[in-house]
Amino acid sequence: MSGKHLSDLVASVPPSGIIDTFNRAYALRQQGHDLVDFSVSEPDCDTPEHIRAAGIAAIQAGETRYTPSDGTLALKQAIVRKFERDNALTFSTNGIVVAAGAKPLLAAAIQALLNPDDQVIMPTPLWASHGAWYNRLVQILFWLIPNLQNSKSLPSN
Numbered sequence: 001m002s003g004k005h006l007s008d009l010v011a012s013v014p015p016s017g018i019i020d021t022f023n024r025a026y027a028l029r030q031q032g033h034d035l036v037d038f039s040v041s042e043p044d045c046d047t048p049e050h051i052r053a054a055g056i057a058a059i060q061a062g063e064t065r066y067t068p069s070d071g072t073l074a075l076k077q078a079i080v081r082k083f084e085r086d087n088a089l090t091f092s093t094n095g096i097v098v099a100a101g102a103k104p105l106l107a108a109a110i111q112a113l114l115n116p117d118d119q120v121i122m123p124t125p126l127w128a129s130h131g132a133w134y135n136r137l138v139q140i141l142f143w144l145i146p147n148l149q150n151s152k153s154l155p156s157n
Contacts, residue, residue, distance in 0.1 A: 009136055016129040071098025107133050114138045 018039050025037035058064075071079075076093040083089040099105040114120065114137065122134060123144045131143075 012136055013129075013132050016132075018127075018129065071096065103127065103130065103133075106130065107137070110134060110137050 021039040025035060025039060028035060075098055076096040079096050080091050080093055083091055119139045121144050
């Protein structure tokens with residue numbers, strides 16, 4: 001490896017401006033500055049009590065081991081019920097994947113489904129760092145910028 005620490009792919013991705021802004025805001029907060037940080041869209045409220053209580057109950061019940069990489073059956077069933085109840089959408093549990101964040105899941109999906117010479121039409125807006133990654137994984141044919149004044153969805157053609 002001759003002192004090289006990152007792959008050419010990873011080294012070619014520019015630093016995330018959003019993460020840089022978050023880190024700078026965090027440092028300023030640690031210095032006592034009172035500020036509002038819009039960088040990562042973090043909620044400005046604490047985790048709701050029923051969610052904290054469920055987490056504590058799970059720990060106390062010994063649910064502290066690794067789980068299936070795509071989520072536990074109980075969690076997937078809860079997600080299915082949520083979508084049925086709140087959105088009138090029906091899914092099966094084998095159509096649900098739970099991840100710790102969208103970025104690694106989307107990057108893995110692109111790497112699993114597409115080849116470097118595949119051409120992709122990329123809808124926008126998207127999370128800023130996604131474009132940098134996708135541009136290195138596939139050929140972006142063009143960036144699709146929807147006209148939100150006339151439509152709230154992408155064209156079907």
